[in-house]
Amino acid sequence: MGFGKRLAKLVCVVAAWYAVGNSGRAAEPSSPSIVLQGSLGSGAAGEVTLNVSGRAGVRLVGDRETLLVLSDPRLTGAEVGVRGRWVSPNQFEVEPFHKKSFWVYKGGQRWLVFYWCDVCGIRTYTPGKCLCCQEETELKLERLPSEPGQAIQ
């Protein structure tokens, strides 16, 4: 068997594996992600809740960074959107932080939350002291493009 034929055969095998892998993943049950809109409540210690219309106190779960920002007291009462899925009747899991899975609604626009140190001009994405000068960082909002098909209220 020449090199060209062997290579062609190898490519076929890899392609077959890939197809099997993909169909396997597609068959997995996964609920599509949705956007939940509501106002952030001050839940019990360490808990983040969202008050959705007709439904108060939905518990939000997610990764550390997401919960750090959403539990920032400066955001209590803010109208926010979170993207994720229901994991239980009263618990909503927010998608990973790096996917920009939550935002603030203000003036008919979506805004990304970030933190800013005026002294150093350093931007961070979670609340707390500036890594450089240890001053408290300021909460700021950056406008996001609107999502296609996403109603903004």
Ligand SMILES: [Zn+2]
């Ligand atoms: Zn600083």
